[in-house]
Amino acid sequence: MTVPQKNSSSKIWNDPVFRGRVFQGVVLTAIIAFFAFIVSNTLHNLEVRGISTGFGFLNQEAGFGIIQSLIDYNETNTYGRTFVVGILNTLLVSLVGIVLATLLGFLMGIARLSNNWLISKLAAIYIETFRNIPLLLQIFFWYFAVLGVMPHPRESMSWGELVFLNVRGLYIPSPEFSDGITFVYASIFVTLIGIWILKRWAHKQQDDTGKQFPVFYTAIAALIIIPGITYLISGTTTTWDVPALRGFNFKGGITILPEFTALLLALTIYTAAFIAEIVRAGIQSVPKGQLEASRALGLKNGQMLRLVVIPQAMRVIIPPLTSQYLNLVKNSSLATAIGYPDLVAIFAGTTLNQSGQAIEIIFMVMAVYLTISLVISLIMNIYNKRMALVER
Amino acid sequence: MRKILSTAIVSTSLLVAATAQAGTLADVKSKGFMNCGVSTGLPGFSNTDEKGEWKGVDVDTCKAVAAAVFGDASKVKYVPLTAKERFTALQSGEIDLLSRNTTWTLTRDTGLGLNFAGVNYYDGQGFMVSKKIGVKSALELDGATVCVQAGTTTELNLADYFRANKMSYKPITFDTSDQTAGAFDNGRCDVLTSDQSQLYALRIKLKNPADAEVLPEVISKEPLGPVVRQGDDEWFNIAKWSLNAMITAEELGVTQANVDDMTKSTNPNIQRLLGVTGEMGGKLKVGNDWAYKIIKQVGNYGESFERNVGTGSPLKIQRGINALWNKGGFLYSPPIR
Numbered sequence: 001m002t003v004p005q006k007n008s009s010s011k012i013w014n015d016p017v018f019r020g021r022v023f024q025g026v027v028l029t030a031i032i033a034f035f036a037f038i039v040s041n042t043l044h045n046l047e048v049r050g051i052s053t054g055f056g057f058l059n060q061e062a063g064f065g066i067i068q069s070l071i072d073y074n075e076t077n078t079y080g081r082t083f084v085v086g087i088l089n090t091l092l093v094s095l096v097g098i099v100l101a102t103l104l105g106f107l108m109g110i111a112r113l114s115n116n117w118l119i120s121k122l123a124a125i126y127i128e129t130f131r132n133i134p135l136l137l138q139i140f141f142w143y144f145a146v147l148g149v150m151p152h153p154r155e156s157m158s159w160g161e162l163v164f165l166n167v168r169g170l171y172i173p174s175p176e177f178s179d180g181i182t183f184v185y186a187s188i189f190v191t192l193i194g195i196w197i198l199k200r201w202a203h204k205q206q207d208d209t210g211k212q213f214p215v216f217y218t219a220i221a222a223l224i225i226i227p228g229i230t231y232l233i234s235g236t237t238t239t240w241d242v243p244a245l246r247g248f249n250f251k252g253g254i255t256i257l258p259e260f261t262a263l264l265l266a267l268t269i270y271t272a273a274f275i276a277e278i279v280r281a282g283i284q285s286v287p288k289g290q291l292e293a294s295r296a297l298g299l300k301n302g303q304m305l306r307l308v309v310i311p312q313a314m315r316v317i318i319p320p321l322t323s324q325y326l327n328l329v330k331n332s333s334l335a336t337a338i339g340y341p342d343l344v345a346i347f348a349g350t351t352l353n354q355s356g357q358a359i360e361i362i363f364m365v366m367a368v369y370l371t372i373s374l375v376i377s378l379i380m381n382i383y384n385k386r387m388a389l390v391e392r
Numbered sequence: 393m394r395k396i397l398s399t400a401i402v403s404t405s406l407l408v409a410a411t412a413q414a415g416t417l418a419d420v421k422s423k424g425f426m427n428c429g430v431s432t433g434l435p436g437f438s439n440t441d442e443k444g445e446w447k448g449v450d451v452d453t454c455k456a457v458a459a460a461v462f463g464d465a466s467k468v469k470y471v472p473l474t475a476k477e478r479f480t481a482l483q484s485g486e487i488d489l490l491s492r493n494t495t496w497t498l499t500r501d502t503g504l505g506l507n508f509a510g511v512n513y514y515d516g517q518g519f520m521v522s523k524k525i526g527v528k529s530a531l532e533l534d535g536a537t538v539c540v541q542a543g544t545t546t547e548l549n550l551a552d553y554f555r556a557n558k559m560s561y562k563p564i565t566f567d568t569s570d571q572t573a574g575a576f577d578n579g580r581c582d583v584l585t586s587d588q589s590q591l592y593a594l595r596i597k598l599k600n601p602a603d604a605e606v607l608p609e610v611i612s613k614e615p616l617g618p619v620v621r622q623g624d625d626e627w628f629n630i631a632k633w634s635l636n637a638m639i640t641a642e643e644l645g646v647t648q649a650n651v652d653d654m655t656k657s658t659n660p661n662i663q664r665l666l667g668v669t670g671e672m673g674g675k676l677k678v679g680n681d682w683a684y685k686i687i688k689q690v691g692n693y694g695e696s697f698e699r700n701v702g703t704g705s706p707l708k709i710q711r712g713i714n715a716l717w718n719k720g721g722f723l724y725s726p727p728i729r
Binding site: 046048049050051052063064065066067075076148149152153167168246247248249251258259336337339341345349350352353354355356358 | 579623
């Protein structure tokens with residue numbers, strides 16, 4: 001009878017699992033030690049140099065003005081409020097930019113694949129031009145070369161004395177409704193719910209009987225007629241606040257700053273060029289057999305695109321599209337170059353300089369961009385899951 | 393909790409992670425030159441001439457410190473900074489001296505870990521408007537669009553002034569003074585606000601300087617001066633007394649031209665200043681001829697003023713409050729003894 005001998009391979013340092021754990025432990029300790037060193041060193045240096053730390057400054061009065069704010073803001077508000085104003089301005093330009101870039105990008109991507117030689121080539125020229133010029137230059141182009149040469153306020157371009165355009169921005173009338181508008185908003189909401197129910201019903205109807213119901217046109221008609229009737233019945237009145245030149249500037253109505261316009265145009269056009277390429281790639285990834293099969297089933301061109309091509313193309317499009325959205329949000333921080341009051345310009349710029357809290361502020365700004373990006377990723381991942389191939 | 397939070401924060405930042413420095417003086421000496429933070433281009437204060445050399449009263453302050461430390465005013469590396477960048481650059485050790493038309497305020501002196509080494513120009517904030525709009529006083533500016541540089545005391549004074557006078561305004565902020573002047577030039581704003589000295593400097597850069605005028609109101613006190621890091625008294629002393637030496641030299645009539653003759657002067661004040669007698673340099677831990685080198689290579693305060701912003705320059709600014717204390721101004725150096 002032989003006793004199983006412990007050979008050298010069973011020694012503990014020869015155990016791959018044990019060795020793996022040791023190395024992982026060493027690496028982890030090194031990383032922790034590294035960061036601990038940085039933290040203690042930074043704290044020490046801040047203290048030695050007499051730089052105050054902490055977040056107390058957020059409650060101090062800001063004392064400076066901001067030209068564009070989506071919430072009430074004046075000089076007596078706190079640094080904390082400038083943070084919120086900055087975030088909202090960043091979100092405004094980012095979200096409008098994402099919507100417009102998506103529309104333009106899809107349009108250009110499809111145009112790029114058009115059978116029409118001219119349309120296809122024009123789309124190609126657009127994509128290759130704007131994709132290959134640095135974004136900052138494009139922002140400068142729109143701001144200085146296009147919007148910077150508009151006339152002075154007293155020589156404004158005007159359309160029917162309602163809309164004005166000058167070097168200070170675009171001025172449009174803003175509607176002011178009487179109290180009845182609440183009913184109109186409510187009716188729009190109710191109509192949207194109705195359309196959703198109708199859509200489910202139509203889907204079931206088609207499954208059961210094969211008959212199709214024109215949901216789209218019905219929905220459009222309902223959205224116009226129902227709120228329209230509510231508007232008349234509730235006796236809502238609308239007055240228009242028309243901009244007019246008073247003193248130095250136009251007052252009243254809505255002002256769209258040239259800084260905002262320049263940034264939005266540049267971000268939209270630049271990002272749309274990338275989205276166009278992504279859309280083109282997505283559509284081309286759908287196998288030709290799918291098209292042939294759908295034609296064989298007798299689908300019309302529109303139906304083929306909507307029911308066969310797009311759903312399959314989306315699976316390829318969504319992940320890189322998400323990256324483009326993230327890029328757009330992060331690129332919006334170039335606003336500081338032309339004085340649009342976004343998060344970086346206001347909070348990491350003026351507030352940082354007035355309060356001197358560089359580390360805290362930069363950290364907060366980074367955390368905001370990280371959060372916005374993660375939220376966009378999350379939403380796009382949920383959407384991606386829904387569009388993903390369902391195996392049956 | 394706050395402690396944990398701020399710890400978490402600094403851990404993400406390598407900003408100030410450089411090891412704590414030894415004295416700036418030792419650092420600078422071992423480097424062989426000094427990093428001096430200046431503006432990105434402001435005529436009269438810190439601006440490059442056609443040969444690409446830095447000129448101006450703020451530049452002269454950098455040179456004076458270099459002359460005191462190295463005996464050579466040219467051993468300066470100039471780092472152009474925007475208003476937003478300047479304090480971080482000094483705090484993080486990227487520059488050794490900040491001489492960039494920076495206003496001395498309590499907040500900056502305390503919370504930022506900085507020390508102001510004196511005042512080299514007494515300024516005040518003003519407004520510049522286009523003559524076309526026919527405004528004669530800043531009190532007529534209600535509703536105006538105002539171009540202003542981001543991250544300055546100017547931005548705060550502007551808000552205070554309009555609020556105090558119950559007027560509204562729209563601020564357009566840019567990073568550099570050139571950008572604000574450009575925006576003013578093409579009509580983006582009605583008013584350009586800045587320190588008055590800067591307004592005169594920026595006006596000569598406009599397409600048509602004669603169309604713009606500076607309004608009479610001065611709405612703030614802006615004592616501008618060189619800045620060093622807090623907690624380094626040795627270096628603080630050198631910066632402070634280099635500036636004082638220039639002012640004292642003017643008071644005693646010592647100029648760039650006559651400084652060599654002045655070493656033979658029998659005036660004990662001049663003898664101490666120029667290191668003929670006494671150990672003034674030794675107390676500052678620099679060469680005993682430190683002030684001689686400053687005056688020989690840079691000149692006294694009055695010479696620097698006239699050359700850069702005064703009658704000998706395109707700016708043509710009067711001495712006014714920047715004259716010596718015994719000539720109706722504010723400039724007053726503590727005695728060098």
